[in-house]
Amino acid sequence: MLKKRFLVTALSGVLALSALAGCANKETTKPADNSKDKKTVELSLMLTPQWKGVMDPSEKGADYDSFFKAAADKFSKQYKDYDVKVKVEVIASDQRDELLNVKLNGGTPPDIFFENTFAMGDYAHRGALVPLNDIVDDAAKKDIDKKYWDSVTFGKDVYFYPFSHMPGTLAYNADMFKAAGLDQYIGGENEIKTWTLKDYETILNALKKDLPKDKYSNAYPMGLFALNNQGDTWNLAYLRMFGTKFFDKKGNLVVDDKNGVEAAKWLKKTYDAGLTNPGAESVSSNDVNAMFQNQKLAISFTNSVLFNSAKADMAAGKAPKFDIRLANIPSESGDPLTFTYVSGAAVFNTKDKTRIKVSKDFVKFFSTDPELVKASKNGIPVRTSVANEFKSQNPLFAAYDKNAQYLFNFTGSVPGYSQLRQVLYPELQAIYTGQKTPAQAMEDYQTNGNKVIKDSRANSVIEQ
Amino acid sequence: MKTNKHALKANMTGYLFIAPQLILFLVFLVYPIIEGIRLSLFRINYTNEIFVGLGNYKTLFEDPVFLKSTLNTVIFVVSIVALTIVFALFVSSAVFDKNAKYVSFIRGSYYIPVMVSMVVMSMVWGFLLNPANGLIPYVAKQLDFSNVNFLGNPHTVLPVIIFVTFATNVGQAIILYIASMIGVPKDLFEAAEVDGASRTTIIFKILIPMVKPTTYYLIIMNIIAVLKIFVVIQLLTGGGPNNSSTTLMYFLYNNAFKYNQLGVASAVGVIMFLITLLLSVPQLRAMLKKD
Numbered sequence: 101m102l103k104k105r106f107l108v109t110a111l112s113g114v115l116a117l118s119a120l121a122g123c124a125n126k127e128t129t130k131p132a133d134n135s136k137d138k139k140t141v142e143l144s145l146m147l148t149p150q151w152k153g154v155m156d157p158s159e160k161g162a163d164y165d166s167f168f169k170a171a172a173d174k175f176s177k178q179y180k181d182y183d184v185k186v187k188v189e190v191i192a193s194d195q196r197d198e199l200l201n202v203k204l205n206g207g208t209p210p211d212i213f214f215e216n217t218f219a220m221g222d223y224a225h226r227g228a229l230v231p232l233n234d235i236v237d238d239a240a241k242k243d244i245d246k247k248y249w250d251s252v253t254f255g256k257d258v259y260f261y262p263f264s265h266m267p268g269t270l271a272y273n274a275d276m277f278k279a280a281g282l283d284q285y286i287g288g289e290n291e292i293k294t295w296t297l298k299d300y301e302t303i304l305n306a307l308k309k310d311l312p313k314d315k316y317s318n319a320y321p322m323g324l325f326a327l328n329n330q331g332d333t334w335n336l337a338y339l340r341m342f343g344t345k346f347f348d349k350k351g352n353l354v355v356d357d358k359n360g361v362e363a364a365k366w367l368k369k370t371y372d373a374g375l376t377n378p379g380a381e382s383v384s385s386n387d388v389n390a391m392f393q394n395q396k397l398a399i400s401f402t403n404s405v406l407f408n409s410a411k412a413d414m415a416a417g418k419a420p421k422f423d424i425r426l427a428n429i430p431s432e433s434g435d436p437l438t439f440t441y442v443s444g445a446a447v448f449n450t451k452d453k454t455r456i457k458v459s460k461d462f463v464k465f466f467s468t469d470p471e472l473v474k475a476s477k478n479g480i481p482v483r484t485s486v487a488n489e490f491k492s493q494n495p496l497f498a499a500y501d502k503n504a505q506y507l508f509n510f511t512g513s514v515p516g517y518s519q520l521r522q523v524l525y526p527e528l529q530a531i532y533t534g535q536k537t538p539a540q541a542m543e544d545y546q547t548n549g550n551k552v553i554k555d556s557r558a559n560s561v562i563e564q
Numbered sequence: 565m566k567t568n569k570h571a572l573k574a575n576m577t578g579y580l581f582i583a584p585q586l587i588l589f590l591v592f593l594v595y596p597i598i599e600g601i602r603l604s605l606f607r608i609n610y611t612n613e614i615f616v617g618l619g620n621y622k623t624l625f626e627d628p629v630f631l632k633s634t635l636n637t638v639i640f641v642v643s644i645v646a647l648t649i650v651f652a653l654f655v656s657s658a659v660f661d662k663n664a665k666y667v668s669f670i671r672g673s674y675y676i677p678v679m680v681s682m683v684v685m686s687m688v689w690g691f692l693l694n695p696a697n698g699l700i701p702y703v704a705k706q707l708d709f710s711n712v713n714f715l716g717n718p719h720t721v722l723p724v725i726i727f728v729t730f731a732t733n734v735g736q737a738i739i740l741y742i743a744s745m746i747g748v749p750k751d752l753f754e755a756a757e758v759d760g761a762s763r764t765t766i767i768f769k770i771l772i773p774m775v776k777p778t779t780y781y782l783i784i785m786n787i788i789a790v791l792k793i794f795v796v797i798q799l800l801t802g803g804g805p806n807n808s809s810t811t812l813m814y815f816l817y818n819n820a821f822k823y824n825q826l827g828v829a830s831a832v833g834v835i836m837f838l839i840t841l842l843l844s845v846p847q848l849r850a851m852l853k854k855d
Contacts, residue, residue: 226610390696529804535808
């Protein structure tokens with residue numbers, strides 16, 4: 101009997117210990133098996149899809165994680181302090197916040213995150229990121245324009261190391277334009293065409309009326325979407341078409357002015373007139389992009405990476421071929437509207453000094469290594485040296501550069517920007533479904549948005 | 565005291581046998597509930613936790629989206645549970661005494677959607693209903709109807725979600741009802757037939773009362789399941805248009821994972837827990853009551 105009890109007790113003990121072992125924290129550093137002095141540091145790097153391949157999407161086996169795997173390998177070979185292993189994970193952009201919030205609340209943030217920095221600013225405000233001032237040297241400051249450093253600086257500190265940027269514009273199907281007799285509005289192949297708002301309205305109406313139905317059945321002039329926050333920067337740009345300032349000097353929304361309401365009315369009028377795809381309230385930016393690639397839309401949103409991907413898909417026979425070109429988002433004043441997403445790496449505060457140090461060293465390595473930074477040509481390089489080196493290969497670099505004078509800061513650098521995005525699309529849905537007038541929707545967006553900004557400001561570690 | 569100690573010793577083996585289940589229950593069910601209640605009283609940042617008392621609950625009841633979510637959840641629960649019970653009773657009572665192969669065919673037909681993941685079902689419905697590239701809007705356009713967007717219309721979005729969820733879940737109820745009805749003693753039906761009772765009378769006076777425990781079980785299970793309705797909302801509508809199809813679970817998810825308002829999300833969780841408890845206790849009591 102005693103033996104049996106002992107056996108049962110021992111088994112229960114083993115079971116409990118196994119369970120506890122499973123729950124135990126992993127060691128951040130441990131001696132390497134094949135090295136005498138070097139300890140192993142395992143880093144986790146996450147990114148959203150940026151570009152495929154190390155340098156080029158045409159490489160064999162090119163994927164979104166190729167660059168960072170190659171960079172980690174190169175870094176590990178030359179790093180003297182530790183034996184570094186980097187686990188690279190690609191996550192969907194629309195799942196980023198969900199995943200990061202779970203990881204942060206569980207106390208297991210990734211070490212490094214590579215993303216468009218506008219989407220990550222909130223994490224700096226929340227105290228989840230560490231400043232990178234100590235890895236930014238004078239050579240980098242000289243090679244990367246101040247406007248990019250400004251976009252990654254919160255308060256006094258730099259939180260992201262700028263790598264490349266993706267200007268946002270419109271893309272149009274020049275073949276559809278020709279078919280609708282709109283040749284005069286087609287820009288050059290390497291030009292970002294600027295139309296006035298009046299031109300733009302003429303184009304939309306002509307596309308609706310004159311596009312041959314036999315060749316382009318079920319096609320619409322312009323892509324419009326408001327299912328969620330994906331691609332909402334273009335919606336923000338449309339709301340600026342009539343000149344609203346959007347944010348005041350204190351960083352509060354002021355979109356409920358005459359110009360803001362006028363822009364919202366323009367969107368509703370264009371939607372109701374059938375100049376856009378139907379069902380904008382339940383269509384996502386992905387749907388719109390797919391429609392454009394399948395020639396169901398003549399004008400759509402794009403950025404430099406999407407534009408290159410669309411061209412690559414056409415060349416590879418994955419999508420129907422057509423003459424795709426770029427245009428600016430028009431405005432009533434005549435000056436076009438454009439914005440850019442700066443991409444770069446941020447280091448999370450994992451509360452482990454060793455991992456933070458190695459993470460910073462790795463970020464500095466792939467953001468400054470003369471060979472690796474050339475991969476930024478897949479977007480638009482933030483480094484003048486790289487842009488100059490590749491401008492002959494990509495004539496659009498010059499067009500984007502010329503366009504930079506029309507850039508607007510769409511985030512307003514306000515705290516709580518991620519949550520602010522969540523209060524915009526329900527208001528746009530309300531406009532399109534007729535649940536609210538454009539004026540009411542703008543008023544509600546301003547009220548709800550300013551509450552988000554106020555609450556986030558109160559919780560920001562930067563603004564306190 | 566001595567007796568207690570002795571009893572404890574004597575029953576030690578029994579306690580050890582139930583210990584793994586008890587430990588799992590405490591760690592994975594009781595602890596999260598207590599932690600959820602605690603979190604609902606705090607405002608939580610990455611760097612600190614601030615006690616706000618019932619502040620999160622106050623925020624909730626001042627939020628029109630929360631009130632809309634609650635109303636939508638009630639509509640979903642009432643509609644889906646009622647539809648499921650009525651339809652399952654109708655189908656089961658119509659076929660339970662028919663040929664065994666026919667019963668198996670009916671059971672299989674209704675059960676297939678239950679076996680398919682809700683994610684897959686939602687994606688299929690999304691493919692059918694998407695106004696940009698969906699089959700139904702496309703066919704409607706080819707037939708020269710105006711643009712059809714069931715998911716973008718605040719008046720049709722709830723009925724669509726109710727139908728999709730009902731169609732996916734009803735098979736489970738049919739299986740249970742048929743099994744329960746087959747188990748009803750045959751002599752009751754024979755006696756009724758001798759007395760000249762019609763089929764309708766047999767169904768309403770014998771069959772439905774005899775399967776009452778199954779009905780209670782299905783009502784409880786479906787209420788709990790529908791209160792947690794999430795996947796279909798996330799994949800089909802994203803809560804839209806303009807929060808017209810947001811539910812409590814979707815609201816909780818948004819607060820916890822998109823807005824990082826863990827305290828507010830926990831408060832929603834606590835409220836949902838209380839609602840489920842309030843709805844389940846009387847029904848459980850009725851189910852367990854001995855006649």
